[in-house]
Amino acid sequence: MPGARLFQRDRLVQIALARAPAMADDNQELTALRSNADNLGKCLHALLERIETLEGKSREVTQNDTSVVNHENDHDDRNHRKEEQVEISDTVSTDPVTGVKKRTIVTERVLTTKTFHALSLDPTPSMAPISNGRILSPGYQARAVHIDAKQLNQIEVEKISGQLVVTRVNASANHDIHPGDTITHVNGKAAVDHSSITGLTGRITLTLVPTAIHGAPSVFYRVNADYNSDLDDSRICRWLSIDVKKGDVVQIMSQDDNWIQARKVNDLSRVGYLPASLSKEKVAMLCPFGRRVLVLLGAVGVGRRTLKSMLLHAAPQYFATVVPLTSRQARPGEQEGREYHFVTKGEMLRKIRDGEMVEWGELDGQLYGTSADSVRAVVRSGRMCVLDCAPQALSYLYNSEFMPFVVHIVPPQLEEFLQLENLRHHRRPVDQLSKVCAESDQIANGPHANQIHLTLMNRNLDVTFKRLTDALELLRSDTQWVPESWMS
Known part of the structure; x- marks a missing residue:
């Protein structure tokens, strides 16, 4: 058996040598391309680091920071090594004249494309979601709810930032619909405005997701007393439960003289009724x-x-931006509140006269501009x-x-x-x-x-x-x- 394996290995070597002339040109081209890519990657990496050094990084380094700089260099070296791959090939060949076997080990350092982003953005506290009792990014887990179309009469929906947000739910409504939900689809079709949820009959399917804090009404209160709806015999809705402690901040979906429908800012899944008489203080984010x-x-x-x-x-x-206003008509494919807010030219001129526009201009006889109220709306969203x-x-x-x-x-x-x-x-x-x-x-x-x-x-x-x-x-x-x- 050892002799058979040796024969098979020699046979494979002969086949490879037979194919070598046909593949020589391709291998040479591939080798050249790899070399060029490696050199280009190293040049770009060095260029980015040089730019960083020349434009201020070196000015921050002092003699007292030598240890810190060394630590950073070590960290950069480790990251750089992670962006490189080392490939090792081990081949054994036999000289046809002398019969001497020769073992060749080739080590190649392959530069990955990640090196071209040597200065990519690192996650910082300001860029990452906040938790531990602060604002949480909601779990955008869509859920499908099957209801009778008549159940839509038991909820109130408001269009906020181009989305249909459920702001009020009656006690007799379907238990799967909560204040603060966004209706994204109705029977598989995107919900654009109120016409998407009117005139429906029979069984329908709603796709719901929790609304982000900035996508719901920007009304917030800090409660000054504990309240647990499960312990309140006078509550009007048994299936919506909410428990707040003194100091908690709640976002108000809707309210009347007796009850407030709200959700906890640090736990958006906690939605329910709060008594309007509960001691609270209006706050802003x-x-x-x-x-x-x-x-x-x-x-x-x-x-x-x-x-x-x-x-x-x-x-x-x-971070958010504003949707500009324009006096022109919407073009095919454009949607109100997405590309522009479409208003009349007279309305635009009135806003300009009343000092309600941050900036404005005219193009092809039509007005375009940014309203101050749209900027304020983003600021109020926190x-x-x-x-x-x-x-x-x-x-x-x-x-x-x-x-x-x-x-x-x-x-x-x-x-x-x-x-x-x-x-x-x-x-x-x-x-x-x-x-x-x-x-x-x-x-x-x-x-x-x-x-x-x-x-x-x-x-x-x-x-x-x-x-x-x-x-x-x-x-x-x-x-x-x-x-x-x-x-x-």
Whole structure:
């Protein structure tokens, strides 16, 4: 048997050698591509680290921080090793002339694509959901409820932020529908507005999910006394149970003279009736970053809207934006409250005259703009409102009501801007890049220059986004200096 195995191994070697001429070119090309990819990955990794070093990281290092720096370097080295894979191949060959067996061990270090994101965003306390008695991200576990269509008469639904939210449930309603639920689908079709739940007959299927805190009515109370509905013989709804302690914060779905339908902020599954006479104090939810509006300034094409989208996607529980208003008609596929709020031109002009618009403009005879009420609605939801607006909007926003944090996104110098643009697949012409630089200079030296709190040079979106989130995180911990008029 050992001889048979040796014969089979030699036969396989002969077959491989026979195929070698046909595969030689492919192997050479594959080797070259691997080498190029490895070199490119290391260059990009080194470039990102060099940018980080030159733009401020080195300024934070002192002689007293040597041990900390060494620890960070060790941590970076460990992370770098995790982003590399080592492949070892072991082959045995026999010299056809001498009969000497030769063993070859080849070790290859393969650079993974993760290395291209060496400075990716790390989870920080401000970007992660909060627990331990604070705001919880609700479990968006959809559930299907089968009811008779007549049961819809036992609930009240309000459209909030484009969603159908159940705000009131009668005691005789179906037990599977709770205040604070969002109706996402009816019989498998998306629930867009109240017409989706009217005129229905027979058995229907509702798809429900718990509504996020910012998607429900922004009315909050801190209770000043304990209450357990299970111990209250006068309660009108036996199947909705809620237990609150002194100091708990509840979100009000609806209320009348005698009862309040509410849910606990730190446990959204606890929904029920509270007596209106319960001792309580009305409170408001503040954004954890200490500012109410984040204003991103920058020339068109500098990347501020991309950064805004990245921020909204990274932490929707803390950041939101507004839906603009327009006087034009909705186009096919557009939905009210999603792309725009569609109003009449007369209504837009009235809002402008009454000072209710943060900014506005006209295009092709139609008006577009951002209303102050939409910004206030985001602030009342406890999130930071993110706006990418013109510098002129600061005339409306730079006050104690909105308390903005203003960030100016700028491009690098034109020569470097051109070099970076050459790395893009779709390159912009030189005159367009020059226009971006010129507009950035106008903003930096314009009448609102003194209202800019932070300037970020956008060479790389990942790096710039990381620095933006770092700056927002510092708002939570560092002492902030704001105009004295904001505190009066």
